[in-house]
Amino acid sequence: MKKSTFQDPFEVIRTEKGHTEMNDQDDPVTMILRHKDVRKTAHNWKTFQSGAEPGRIVVPSEVNIRDIRQIPFEVDPPQHKDYRSIVEPWFKRPREPEYQNKLKSIIDNLIDETISKGEVEVVHDFSLPLQSRALTVLLNTPFEEAETWISWGTHVFRSEDDPLDGSKANILYDYLDKKIAEAKENPVEDLYSVLLNSEFEGRKLTEEEVKGVMVLTFAGGRDTVINMVTNTIAYLADYRESIERLRNEPEIIETAIEELIRYFTPLTQMGRVVTHDSRVCGHNAKKDTRVSLCWASANRDATVFENPNEIILDRKINPHVGFGFGVHNCLGATHARTIMKILLEILVNKVQSMEILDCIENIENLDSIKRKVGFQKLKVRFSKR
């Protein structure tokens, strides 16, 4: 089996039952597995809410390590829309040529550096710096900040041996407190300052709310982007003809990105809290219990995707839910897609082939199910074109 093959661990249970139980710190989750049910449940925010206790909709739950509410992620309509409209224009900046030029320069330099090294451990020496440096563009903060973020490692709330490392989270919170205080003292053209100056329901955003947006920005786009970039490298290394194809047919790059996002689905699932007794796919969802929208399973649903376990770079109809679905769809999607586009464009033009020398898989433990979500280490040799 190729290293970039990510099997679908949900296939049998999705087909036979449509949902499965996962225990998580004594707050079990019913994972919803079919594409149609996942979209319907995501759409029904009244019954399946996000505005629960902070951290509870995340799986594994962050209730024990986080009090701060992530905004707009953990807020329900109608307030959700007001918060979202504050941040939306800022998060659409990746469409601007100036923004793209900054990203191009970052990615171009990193690829040149990588090619000259020849052999690189992709997770820590390619994807992590790429994600961190690109984040400076999203925040519009100095490039040097990336060095601090790189030193934190690949996940904001996790260390190597503990999926919920409270001390790790505190590093981020202390950092954000400091940055928010600085922006308050001396406003500049960065996200902190813009948020501090934004209005919600006729008043300025509080520092707590600003921090809530910032925690989301740091946490939501961290291991997701890192896994997406790493897994894409693994795929291109395994299928060198695809490098040539993307070089010769640049018009399929956007479609290819959607397909890679569908196949790898860097965020396995997102939870919701049930507001009143209801039913999903034959499951009795009791009030105040949790369900999760399993994007990873929905994206392999054979009733929607033909040959779901194959990467088809020019897949024309691809209603994937890799960026979620409904009002809470991924705020950072424009940034992520832009990174992927620039990465692929530059990579296929500078690299002839890549070879995986060694790897350690990153397996997510979902109680009875294990899912490969990426790599802990991926050593690759890059050959120049």
Next chain:
Amino acid sequence: MAKINYVTLDNKKITLEGNSGSLMKLAKDNGVKGIDGECGGVCSCATCHVHVNPEHMDKAGEASEFEKDLLELNDHSNEYSRLCCQIQISDDLDGIELKVAERD
């Protein structure tokens, strides 16, 4: 060559001419406000949702099941809704009017 009329949420009418490609791409390439086509036209994101002028529905043709399923879960969709990434430009579309739909 077909003339395509887009009406944005602030009621501005933009007329563009096209030969090929999708109605989403034409709008996106020309910066029609509210048509983002984030997913590049694979029927995933619904950021190219429009309401076709009721008199022009036959020009637009019928939506596929995939498109209908996505529109069904959209709070601003109605019987005139289409995802304009799924409509390919041809001479038959000449004169069609599309109103950008509000986003959920």
